[in-house]
Amino acid sequence: MTTPMVKFDKVTKRYGSLTVLDSLDLEIAANEKVAIIGPSGSGKTTVLRMLMTLERINEGIIYVDGEPLTHMEKNGTLVPADQRHLRRVRGNIGMVFQHFNLFPHMSAIRNCMEAPVNVLGMPKAEARERAAELLDMVGLGDKVDQYPSQLSGGQQQRVAIARALAMRPKVMLFDEVTSALDPELVGEVLNVIRKLGSEHNLTMLMVTHQMGFAREFADRVCFFYGGKIAEEGAPDEIFSNPENERTRQFLSAVLEAN
Amino acid sequence: MQLRSLAICAIVFFTAGLAVASFAGFREFIPGLLEGALVTIQITIGGCVLAVVMALLAAMAKMYGPAPLRWLAVAYIEVFRGTSALVQLFWLFFVLPHFGILLEPLTVAIAALGLNVGAYGAEVVRGAVNAVPRGQWEASVALNMPRTLALRRIILPQAFIAMIPPWGNLFIELLKATALVSLITISDLAFKAQQMNQTTFRTIEIFTIVLVMYLAISILITVGMRWLESIAARGIARGRSQ
Numbered sequence: 001m002t003t004p005m006v007k008f009d010k011v012t013k014r015y016g017s018l019t020v021l022d023s024l025d026l027e028i029a030a031n032e033k034v035a036i037i038g039p040s041g042s043g044k045t046t047v048l049r050m051l052m053t054l055e056r057i058n059e060g061i062i063y064v065d066g067e068p069l070t071h072m073e074k075n076g077t078l079v080p081a082d083q084r085h086l087r088r089v090r091g092n093i094g095m096v097f098q099h100f101n102l103f104p105h106m107s108a109i110r111n112c113m114e115a116p117v118n119v120l121g122m123p124k125a126e127a128r129e130r131a132a133e134l135l136d137m138v139g140l141g142d143k144v145d146q147y148p149s150q151l152s153g154g155q156q157q158r159v160a161i162a163r164a165l166a167m168r169p170k171v172m173l174f175d176e177v178t179s180a181l182d183p184e185l186v187g188e189v190l191n192v193i194r195k196l197g198s199e200h201n202l203t204m205l206m207v208t209h210q211m212g213f214a215r216e217f218a219d220r221v222c223f224f225y226g227g228k229i230a231e232e233g234a235p236d237e238i239f240s241n242p243e244n245e246r247t248r249q250f251l252s253a254v255l256e257a258n
Numbered sequence: 259m260q261l262r263s264l265a266i267c268a269i270v271f272f273t274a275g276l277a278v279a280s281f282a283g284f285r286e287f288i289p290g291l292l293e294g295a296l297v298t299i300q301i302t303i304g305g306c307v308l309a310v311v312m313a314l315l316a317a318m319a320k321m322y323g324p325a326p327l328r329w330l331a332v333a334y335i336e337v338f339r340g341t342s343a344l345v346q347l348f349w350l351f352f353v354l355p356h357f358g359i360l361l362e363p364l365t366v367a368i369a370a371l372g373l374n375v376g377a378y379g380a381e382v383v384r385g386a387v388n389a390v391p392r393g394q395w396e397a398s399v400a401l402n403m404p405r406t407l408a409l410r411r412i413i414l415p416q417a418f419i420a421m422i423p424p425w426g427n428l429f430i431e432l433l434k435a436t437a438l439v440s441l442i443t444i445s446d447l448a449f450k451a452q453q454m455n456q457t458t459f460r461t462i463e464i465f466t467i468v469l470v471m472y473l474a475i476s477i478l479i480t481v482g483m484r485w486l487e488s489i490a491a492r493g494i495a496r497g498r499s500q
Contacts, residue, residue, distance in 0.1 A: 054396055083404070091402050101397035105415050114411060115401035167401060 003066040005030040005171060005203040006051065011060030013046055013227075020046050022227040023060065030170075033197055033204045035214035035235070038224030039250055044207045047224075048173045051205070052095045053086060064092050065170060094169030098176040100156045102148040108135060108159045109144040112166045120167070127166070134162035138192045154185030158192050165196075172196070174206035186210070193217070211254055215239050223247045261484045268477040271470065284463045287454055291464070294450030295471050301367045301446065302433045302475070308372025309432065310425070313379025321384060322405070331380070338377035344438050346370045351442045367439040375432045382424045386417035419490045426483035430476045447471060 004027040013021040021043045028034050036044045049055040051062060053070065061078065062069040071078040072085040081089070103111050112131035116122040122130075135144050138158040148156050157177055164172060174193065178186040190213050196202060197217060208214050214221055215235040222232040223244065231244040242248045312334075319331035338346065347370040354361065361369070390413050398408035440449030451468045455461055 052396075052400055054399060087402055087404070090399075093400075095400040097393060097396065097400075099393055101391075101393035103394065103397070103412055103416075115403060118407055118411065119402050119404075164400065 002029070004028055004063070005032070005065055006205070007063040008047070009061045009063065011050065011062060012058050013043070013050060013055060014058050020227055021050075024228070026222070026229065028171075028203060028205060030203055031201055033217060033219045034206070035218035035221045036205065036207045036224060037209070037211070037214060037221060037250070038230075042224040043227040044224045045175055048095065048175050048205060048207055051171075052093060052173060053090055064089050091167070092170045093173065094164035094167055094171070095173040095175065096157070096160050096164055096177050098179050100148070100153070100160045100180075102156055102160055102163070104148050107145050107147055108140060108151070108162075111148070111159055112163045115163070116166050131162070131166055134165050135159065137195070138162045139188070152185060153181045154188045157181065157189045161189075161192055161196070165200075169202070171203045171205065174204065174208070176207050176209065178208070178210060190217075209254070211239065211251070223250065225250075261481065261488065264477065264484065265481050268474055268481060271477065272474045284467055287460070287464055287467060290450050290454060291447060291467055291471065294445055294447035295475070297364075297445055298433070298436050298447040299475060301364070301371065301436045301439060301444075302429070304364075304368035305371035305375060305432050305436070306429050308368060309375035309379050309428065312373060312376030313383050316376065316380035317383035317387065318409075320380065321387065322409070334373075335377045335380050338374050339381075343370065343374045343435050344441070346374055347438055347442060363439070363442050363444050366442060367436070367444055371432055371435055371439075374435070375428050378431075379425065379428055382421055382428065383417070386420040386424075387413060389420055390416045419487070422483055422487045422490060426480060429479045429483070433472070433476055433479065 006026070006028040008024045008026040011021060011024045012019065024043075024047070026047070036047060038044045046055060050057050051064075051069070057070060061071055067089050068078060068081070069089050070081050070086065072081045073079075103114065106114060109128065109131045112134060113124070113127040116127040116130065117124055132141070132144060135141055138161055140155060140158055140162070143151060143155060143159075148159070151159065161177075177193075178189050181189065190210065193204075193206075193213075194217060197204060206214075206218075218235050220232060221235045221238040222229050223238060223242075223246070224230065225244075225246045231238065231242060231247045238247065239251065242251060316331040316334055319327040320335070323331065347366065350361065350366045350370050351363065387409075394412055394416065395408065398412050403412070436446055437448035439446050440452065445453075447468055451464050455464050458464070
């Protein structure tokens with residue numbers, strides 16, 4: 001079997017006495033598109049945040065492309081990773097946030113150039129060219145010099161996607177990327193993600209409330225409940241024929257709301 | 259708009275002051291007081307530069323430094339914020355020589371005031387850095403930036419804008435505190451005023467001119483800070499007002 005691109009090996013996350021993720025096992029193959037759904041507080045966003053190293057894990061190990069992320073091998077045992085190791089492995093991952101988190105003091109193109117130039121050491125001209133290409137790909141070729149405050153939410157989120165792609169990640173994480181958008185702006189962002197899925201070799205992991213999109217786009221859907229994967233499978237199975245009682249309740253509640 | 263009216267205000271004040279002075283026989287005091295004002299301005303500028311440098315260093319050490327540096331920063335902030343500027347001035351001027359360190363009065367003045375205001379400034383810097391939304395740090399991590407890079411390129415530039423108004427206050431505080439240096443033999447504006455007062459007893463004229471001069475300098479500081487704020491915020495605010 002080939003090495004999974006991402007692997008959670010019995011990963012546990014606690015906040016004080018509250019267990020957010022309970023011994024999670026999850027493997028994601030290269031180029032696989034996985035949608036994570038579930039009620040709020042089920043730990044789904046925490047999965048992405050741990051993978052991005054924004055949250056410490058309490059137990060277990062996360063592997064990215066076969067390498068431990070927050071640990072490294074030393075004399076045959078795994079010890080907590082140093083900054084160098086962490087940054088090297090983390091370089092495989094990019095993330096898009098619910099609230100965009102663009103840098104407000106930089107234009108769209110500078111947002112997309114900052115990390116390639118200062119982290120990857122790419123020459124400015126090359127970074128600019130590539131950033132322009134990426135902004136063009138997300139449909140913002142005419143907005144490169146605009147500042148975030150001059151862009152709509154949907155446009156900002158597309159800049160954020162371009163910014164993450166500029167670092168050439170192998171894995172892209174999408175954390176409820178349409179939840180903060182007005183309904184009429186959701187489509188333009190989802191279209192960009194669709195395009196990414198079809199044109200790029202990217203492993204994608206998304207936490208979403210867009211059930212229609214998850215069903216159409218994902219290869220696999222994981223339903224989280226109480227810090228565990230309560231049910232997972234192909235989208236058609238999960239959405240048409242959920243086996244778990246919790247999944248059924250959740251899906252009917254979501255459908256009712258829509 | 260506000261900026262321009264303030265600048266006009268400062269100029270009007272200053273010329274009105276000079277006009278009144280020249281009519282009412284204030285004129286003889288002007289050259290001497292201007293000399294003093296020049297010293298006051300020197301100390302203010304030197305003190306402000308030192309204060310900003312110290313504030314940045316202390317805030318960074320307190321927030322991100324290893325333990326010994328952190329303690330040093332905390333000690334610096336507490337000592338210089340918690341004791342009187344006058345005593346600090348005297349300490350540097352009269353106590354240090356006992357340990358064999360003899361400094362020029364002007365150096366002592368700039369050091370004492372700069373260190374004093376820098377201690378307050380450190381908390382201003384810390385507050386402004388903490389006020390930058392956490393999402394900005396998270397985006398920096400997601401782009402694999404080392405912490406120092408994120409701080410330098412992402413966090414501090416945003417914090418800088420929030421810092422400007424409180425720094426304006428601190429600079430004006432520093433300007434006013436320069437009057438203390440007359441007590442360590444420096445001929446600043448306050449010193450000159452007292453000296454002239456003692457020889458001429460023209461109290462009303464002298465201290466009115468001095469008042470106007472301090473006011474004019476502080477308005478200049480305000481104008482400068484507003485101007486700084488307007489350029490610093492240009493990028494972020496662009497489009498927001500549309």
